[in-house]
Amino acid sequence: MQTRFIAGHLTVAALHLKAEKPSPTASRIRVGIAGLGHWGPNHARTFGRLADLAAICDRSPGRLAQVGALFPGVARYREFEEMLDRARLDAVIIATPTSSHEGLVAATLRRGLHVLCEKPLALRAADAARLASDARRRRQILMVGHTFLFNSGIRHLRGLLRAKNLGRIYYLHSKRTHYGLFRPDVSAIWDLASHDVAIFNYLLDSRPTEVSAVGFDWLRRELHDLGFITFRYPGGIAAHIHVGWLDPKKVREITVVGDRRMAVWQDGGSPGPVTLYDRYVVRGRPLVREFGEFQLLPREGDITVPNLPLEEPLLVQAREFLAAISEGSSPLSDGCFAAEVVRALEATDRSVRLHGAPVRIHSRR
Ligand SMILES: NC(=O)c1ccc[n+]([C@@H]2O[C@H](COP(=O)([O-])OP(=O)(O)OC[C@H]3O[C@@H](n4cnc5c(N)ncnc54)[C@H](O)[C@@H]3O)[C@@H](O)[C@H]2O)c1
Known part of the structure; x- marks a missing residue:
């Protein structure tokens, strides 16, 4: 490699x-x-x-x-x-x-x-x-x-997804954690995952249809300090978010995995915010012909870091x-885009109250 x-x-x-x-x-x-x-x-x-x-x-x-x-x-x-x-x-x-x-x-x-x-x-x-x-x-x-919709790295990722550069998207994963800045009026889910839902909707040009989430409220009742949230998007795409303000590390990182390539965005990442991995799985010939089970062969190619213009989002x-x-x-x-984010967060809260049971999200688009 x-x-x-x-x-x-x-x-x-x-x-x-x-x-x-x-x-x-x-x-x-x-x-x-x-x-x-x-x-x-x-x-x-x-x-x-x-x-x-x-x-x-x-x-x-x-x-x-x-x-x-x-x-x-x-x-x-x-x-x-x-x-x-x-x-x-x-x-x-x-x-x-x-x-x-x-x-x-x-x-x-x-x-x-x-x-x-x-x-x-x-x-x-x-x-x-x-x-x-x-x-x-x-x-x-x-x-x-x-704000992250105006981040050059996130915009670059969206361009890649629109050009099908990563192939068919399997899943996205976002981690957004830090220590402190506890909000008096909203949970870490509303404060932090509002960014990730907006980013996912923008990257996929789509809206989630279902969510299952668990949240934990140790410091104050019902203001969750930690959230593990899984959205389903059309086309079988999974999108997972880990947010929390009781974490020793400040992390803003998103991984996108497609069937042709994988990408990682890191806020302030060096030498660039986006890293592309030429990694994909090919189906090899069956080991035993009669059973017809294809071998799954992981392939690895270059790792590239595009040179992106930096401007304050x-x-x-x-x-x-x-x-x-x-x-x-x-x-x-705009207001309609933002209302869809709130809709997804409201459904997330409902799922948290139901201890992770899936909740359908009805889009108004
Ligand atoms: N887009 C981003 O990346 C980003 C980053 C940080 C914060 N935020 C958002 O910005 C908002 C503010 O966050 P913050 O960290 O600055 O909060 P903060 O608590 O530090 O500041 C809020 C300020 O608003 C004042 N205030 C409250 N009610 C008011 C009113 N009715 N009229 C005038 N002033 C009033 C308070 O006195 C306080 O100084 C939140 O909604 C937060 O989610 C967004």
């Missing part, structure tokens, strides 16, 4: 220092950001580069002052509704805890503004579907921060949101 790396010179400079030329329209879009905790300041930095960052908002005076100091001249609000009333915004970014998403998105849509909300969109599938259809009816952009996502507003186009992770 030969290992052949074709990754090039990937540097942090390539990631961050690419000259950004916002389109004049995008740069005039007035954006407000709600929620300045762990994640919101990243949106503030990103939209500060691409658009007119006009307002920031957080209930915590401490966070507002701390993050506000980084963005002098940007109006500060402690109350979300006050920001909507006074800041003359075109669009709002919501990076508050998940339990608040549904109410804040509904309020934003009612004001006629576009909205980019963090994942997951809501805690109930019916609420998520209603928000998606409200946005569509009002012709407003509703996008959800399924959050920046790509923000650009897509602003382009959707300017052009009236539908973003990749």
Whole structure:
């Protein structure tokens, strides 16, 4: 077996220092950001580069002052509704805890503004579907921060799958673990597997039809710290997710196994995020002709690491949101896409309550 790396010179400079030329329209879009905790300041930095960052908002005076100091001249609000009333915004970014998403998105849509909300969109599938259809009816952009859809490695994987480069897909496996960052309002399943379901739906261009899952809630009742989730997708594809926030290792890794090739994506993987394995099984001649049992012969070829452009996914996502507003186009992770993710997570919870019994998922597509 030969290992052949074709990754090039990937540097942090390539990631961050690419000259950004916002389109004049995008740069005039007035954006407000709600929620300045762990994640919101990243949106503030990103939209500060691409658009007119006009307002920031957080209930915590401490966070507002701390993050506000980084963005002098940007109006500060402690109350979300006050920001909507006074800041003359075109669009709002919501990076508050998940339990608040549904109410804040509904309020934003009612004001006629576009909205980019963090994942997951809501805690109930019916609420998520209603928000998606409200946005569509009002012709407003509703996008959800399924950030990994804007990751160059994940996009490359999708290209491979669409070109049938891996052959027929047997299964996908995702591991997303770390230690800490326990959410007060959602389980590790809702917090973390929301990413993986979005990635799987995007990679397969499909929706799961059934789920069986087990979850364990050691730290707090019903907020599961660990989840082992198995989805079935059309075509007999299995997709397994292991998520947890009580793990010694931070891992973000996805394996895709097809009948012609296998691929592994690793966030921040070196020398590149995607590794392709030319591994496949051929059926040899029967050992004993009368019994007709074919031999299964594993074949191994090259291992390759494609050289992919690196760009911060959050920046790509923000650009897509602003382009959707300017052009009236539908973003990749729009309300309907996000509602399907919530539907899958809701079914997952049901299966967990049934100790792993399979639960059908009815798609609205
Ligand atoms: N897409 C990603 O990769 C990614 C990464 C991290 C977090 N997230 C998502 O971002 C959201 C926020 O996560 P976080 O880690 O920043 O949480 P956090 O708890 O660190 O911060 C939330 C902030 O929102 C503020 N807040 C709460 N309710 C508010 C309201 N009604 N109006 C204004 N401010 C309010 C809080 O004071 C707090 O500062 C979550 O939905 C999470 O799932 C997404």
